[in-house]
Amino acid sequence: MIEVKDIHKTFGDNEVLKGISAKFEAGKNNLIIGGSGSGKTTLLKCIVGLHKPTKGEVFFSGQNFSELSFEERVPIRTEIGMLFQNSALFDSMTVEENIIFPLNLFTNQSKSEKLDRANFCLERVNLKGKNKLYPAELSGGMKKRVGIARAISMQPKYLFVDEPNSGLDPKTSILIDELINELTDEYNITTVVVTHDMNSVMGIGEHIVFLHQGQKWWEGSNKEIAHTDNKELNDFVFASKFMQAAKEKL
Template sequence: MIELQDIKKGFGDKEILKGVSAVMESGKVNLIIGASGSGKTVMMKCIVGLIEVDAGKILYDGKDFTTMDTHERKAIRQEIGMLFQGSALFDSMTVEQNVMFPLDMFGTGSYRDKKKRVAECLERVNLKDAARKYPAEISGGMKKRVGIARAIVLNPKYLFCDEPNSGLDPQTSLLIDQLIKELTVEYNITTVMNTHDMNTVMESGDHIVYMYQGQKQWEGSNKEIVFSNDQLLNDFIFASEFLREAKEMRQHELFSSGKWKEDLKNKGGNESGDDKK
C-alpha cells in the first residue's frame, strides 16, 4: 500500500499540488485521472521520488519515503516496476536483453537464472517467440508488452504505468489493460497508473483518484463513478453525448444486477456522502 498524506508541491510561485491525501491499494489498479495541468503527472513523479515534495508524507507500507536517505530509497526502488509511456526500450538491444536489463542492474543470480526469469516473463505476456527480435521489428502493442515484462521481471511490489495505452488502437489498448489487471491481481501488486483512456477508467479502475486544479476532487471505484453526483467529475468523464448515454446504460445494468449496493456497502461509500444513493 502507498499512502499520500497532505502532499504539496510548487514550482516558484505556482502551486501544483495543494495538499493531496490518498491511498493506493495493493492488489488493485489505482488510477490517477484529470485534465492536463491538474497535477496528476507531478503527483506520480513525487510518489516515485523523481520530484521532492515541499510538504507532506509518502508512505510505502508505512515507511516514510520522504525522509529516507539514498540507500533506503534504493531498496524501495528495487521493489518498483515502471512502464513508460513510450515503452523506453533500448533500440540496440533485443527484446530478451531489454527485459534482462533490470536483472543485470539489480539481480544477483547467475546468467542462467536471469535468462530463465526473462523467458518466464516473456511467456507471461505472450512474447516467447519475440525474444531475439529488436524493438524496430515489433509492433507498438508488442513494445508495450515488452515494457510490461521488463517492469515485472524483478517481482515488484509496486508498478507504475504512465499512459500505457498511448498511441495504441482500441483493441490493443483493451488487451494491455487486461494484462496489467491480471498481473496486478496475480502478484498482489500495488499498481498506480496515469491515464486519459476512459475505457481504462471504466474497465480497470478498481480505485480512482480524480485530480482537479492540484487537489483531489473525487476518489472511488469505477462502479461508484457511474453514480457520482460530482459535476466536475461527470463533465470530465462523460463529456460527450455518447458517453453520457453509455453511463445511463451502465447505471441501468448495475441497478438491475443489484451489485452496486454490495460494492458500496463493502467499501463503506466514498468520501463524498452525496454519492451514496
C-alpha cells in the same frame, strides 16, 4: 499499500499539487485520472521519487519513503516496476536485453537465471520467442508488453504505469488493460495507473483518484463513478466518453 499525505509540489511560482492525500491498495488497480495539467504525472513522479515533494510524505507499506536517504531508498526501489508512457525501451538492446537490464543492475543472479526470468516474463505477456527482436521491429502494443515484462522482471510489490494506452488502438488498449489487471491480481501488486482513457477507468478502475487543478476532487470505484454528482468529474467523464465515441465513428 502506498499512502501519500498532504503532497504539495511547486515549480517556481506554479503550484501543481495542492495537498494530495490518498491511499493505493495492494492487489487493486488504483487509477489517477484528470484533465491535462491536473497533476497526474507529477503526483506519480513524487510517489516514486523522481520528483521531491515541496511538502508532504509518501509511505510504502508503512515506511516513510520521503525521509529516507538515496541509499536507504534502494531496497524499496528494487520493489518498484514502472512502465513509462513511451515504453522507454533501449533501441540498441534486444527485447531480451531490455528485460534483463534491471536484473543486471539490482541482482546477483547468474546469466542463466536472468535468461530464465526474461523468458518467463515474455511468456507471461504473450511474447514468447521474441527475445532477439529490437524495439524498431515491434508494434506499439508489443512495445508496451515488453515494457510490462521489464517492469515485472524484478517481481515488484509496486507497479506504476503512465498512460499505458497512449497511441494504441482500442482493441490493443483493452488487451493491455486486461494484462495489467491479471498481473495485479495474480501477484497481489499495488498498481498505480495514470490514465485519461475512460475505457480503462470503467474496465479496471477498482480505486480511482480524480485530480482537478492540482487537488483531489473525488475518490471512489468505477461502479460509483457513473452515479456521482461531482460536476467536474462528470464533465471529465462524459467529455471523454463523447470524444471516444466520436473517434470510433471516424
